[in-house]
Amino acid sequence: MSLSYLIALGCLTFVLFLGMLWWRQRRVASLVRAELEREKTRCEVAQLPASGQARVEGQVVAQETLTTPCRRLEAVGYALAIRSVGPGPRDRESPDVVVVSHVNPFWLEDDSGRVFVEPRTTDGLSGPASSFEPYHRLPSPELWEVLEREGVDVAGVLAAPDLSVAEDVLTAGARVRVDGAAVYEVDTSGESVSFRSPPRRRVLRDAIVQILVD
Helix, strand or coil, X not given: CCHHHHHXXXXXXXXXXXXXXXXXXXXXXXXXXXXXXXXXXXXCHHHCCCEEEEEEEEEEEECCCEECCCCCCEXXXXXXXXXXXXXXXXXXXXXXXXXXXXXXXXXXXEXXXXXXXXXXXXXXXXXXXXCCEEHHHCCHXXXXXXXXXXXCCHHHHHCCCEEEXXXXXXXXXXXXXXXXXXXXXXXXXXXXXCCCCCCEEEEEEEEEEEECCC
């Protein structure tokens, strides 16, 4: 190889590195700005706006429970992270991770009142990082059913030579932070402002639920 070719290749590599670094910095800055904007909307349940984005923290009160597919626990919701590692050394450095979650609607309570939470249908739950367990220790049929229901390429995921799963569980009584679109809707379970007005309840729609660790 000629010296000029090596110099050009080195310059190109350096430019690509700078581009990736710039993109990552912009990405991080964007995430930080988004989090700061969400934090500005933090309030108590009683202070929720009639409409608009809001963030509240409180305790989960279950309306309907489900059984988690891995640990078979009674819960309000779960998030699964399925990690598959290919045979090569690069695969082990950056394994493929598929995340699926399902959260039932629930009530959130704080010292000022309660709000009905309708979680986002995808990526609606995040929690503390659970440790991954080898797939063969888990009940395969239940997990297979969940993956198929979520539209995951089951054959492709399960064909990986090294497969492991982590399960975050949302239980009744858990302390959570919820970001969602606040609205008031007419409902018999709500409260009436006056005898002339129908009962209304507070609702957070398209909500993202984060499990908090004390």
